[in-house]
Structures are given as C-alpha cells and as structure tokens.
Amino acid sequence: MITKEENELLTRTDPGTPAGALLRRYWQPVALSDELPPGGEPHSVKILGEELVLFRDNQGRPGLLGLHCSHRGTDLSYGRIEDGGLRCVYHGWLYDIHGRCLEQPGEPGGGAHRDAIRHPAYPCEEKGGVIFTYMAPGKPSLLPNYEFLGASPDHLLICKIFQECNYLQANEGNIDPVHLSYLHRFLEGREERYRGVRGGEESHYNLVGKDLAPTIEVELTDFGVRIYTTRKQPGDKVYLRVSYFILPNLGAFPGQTGGDGYSVRITGNICLSSAGKRRWTRR
Known part of the structure; x- marks a missing residue:
C-alpha cells in the first residue's frame, strides 16, 4: 500500500x-x-x-x-x-x-x-x-x-473513453488480472462481443471464471513490466494471459476474437478533460 x-x-x-x-x-x-x-x-x-x-x-x-x-x-x-x-x-x-x-x-x-x-x-x-x-x-x-x-x-478500431478517475487508477485497472474473474463475468452481452480466445472457441469469460485465484508472475523489462497470469482449467489445461504495462502510461493486453484470429488492445491513459463551451451565433 x-x-x-x-x-x-x-x-x-x-x-x-x-x-x-x-x-x-x-x-x-x-x-x-x-x-x-x-x-x-x-x-x-x-x-x-x-x-x-x-x-x-x-x-x-x-x-x-x-x-x-x-x-x-x-x-x-x-x-x-x-x-x-x-x-x-x-x-x-x-x-x-x-x-x-x-x-x-x-x-x-x-x-x-x-x-x-x-x-x-x-x-x-x-x-x-x-x-x-x-x-x-x-x-x-x-x-x-x-x-x-x-x-x-x-x-x-480507435476509440476514446472518459473515466472519472486519475490516469494511474485507469492503468491499474487495465493490468489487474484478478478483477476479470469477478467484474467481467457479469458484463451483459459479453458472449456476443468476445467469441473466444486464440486457438479456441470458448469464451474468455468462461475461462477466467474457472479459476478465481490465478497465479500471477511479473517480469521487469526495459519498457515497463510483463505480467503472466495463469488460470487452471479442467483436464490439466491452463489459460495463460500475458499483458503489459509500458511506461509511463500505456497498457497492452490480448483482445478476444474467435478461432485462430488475434487482436491486441492498447490503452493510453492521460489526464484529459473537455473544457466545454457554448457556441454563439449572430442572428
């Protein structure tokens, strides 16, 4: 702490x-x-x-x-x-x-x-x-x-999301592997949005829900940290998920596709807010 x-x-x-x-x-x-x-x-x-x-x-x-x-x-x-x-x-x-x-x-x-x-x-x-x-x-x-x-x-696919928190909290959420087993299991529409992980058709959310206490290993690198999260699966199988924190404020982790597809999600968190204004026109 x-x-x-x-x-x-x-x-x-x-x-x-x-x-x-x-x-x-x-x-x-x-x-x-x-x-x-x-x-x-x-x-x-x-x-x-x-x-x-x-x-x-x-x-x-x-x-x-x-x-x-x-x-x-x-x-x-x-x-x-x-x-x-x-x-x-x-x-x-x-x-x-x-x-x-x-x-x-x-x-x-x-x-x-x-x-x-x-x-x-x-x-x-x-x-x-x-x-x-x-x-x-x-x-x-x-x-x-x-x-x-x-x-x-x-x-x-480029998008921007405003979060009411500081940049460090957002980064912490991006690289925290444990919350996937709880919060993400209850997201509506998850099966339609994420059909599977690379090499298989089973939902990512099903995989993270089968082991609520994953093994986490952290490797220090010249760009930040590499995080290995291993979850036990039935039949002596494991689900390995590798994510990254890239200094000072980038995160990268696997996205979900289906079958042999592959995607990576890149997040950049910065203290950014829209100042807002009223437009005026002459009538």
Missing part, C-alpha cells in the same frame, strides 16, 4: 508537478483524428492541467495552442480557421500551429511587432487515427514507432 502523500505525488499532473513533468516528456494522445475533421471547429481541451485549444489549419495540420489569446486573453476556441492559422474572434490576431503571430490587423502598421509574439504551442503528430502531442520543453523526442500505429485502417 502507498500513503496518501505518495498517491498525490504520483497522480497530480499539473504544470510544476513531478508526475506532470514525467508525462510531458512522452508523446501523449490528445484526440482522435475523426474528432478534428477538415474545416471543423476548434476544440477547447484541458490536458495535464493546462487549458488549450486544438484545431486543424487550412493545410490539414493539427495544432495545439494555449487557450487564451496573448492579446486580451480571449478564448481561442471561439476563433476561426483561416489564412493558414487560427484567428482570434476578438481583435483578429492570427496564430499558426507553432504559436507564431502571423497578423495583428488592428495594430499600427499591421502589427510591426508581431514577430516578437510567441504564443504557447505544443507540437503535434498524427498517426494511426490518433493526434499526439509533446508538452515538455526543448526538442521533442521521436514518436515511438509502435507497430499498431502503422496498421491499415481496416485493422484498427
């Missing part, structure tokens, strides 16, 4: 916190590509305690900027996508995806000092139907070349 103070140290991810500094040094998923269609509206998001605006410019590039305009603090999620960037709705300042101010139309001389403006901006990369960002200072590291990111669209 950890203390309350240790839990706070691990789960607080705002700017200036140790866990926040760690997570910012890794590329983090912030949105699905489908959430940001070409010509779509900007989105206000809160990531690792920072209020930001996510948008796609005229060239189709994703950008992530500080939510409040460097001029008068206006919410940039109300801005317009035009002329190569995101234009503030208040006085028309125009920012590109790098945080450069391209135009200050109301300033003398058209904004002679606009080159001195550097609005908060984080680099984005888009791969495998996901938009990633790197929020640490300095030059970004390379986006990890995970095999699933290069899979064809017909071999990928």
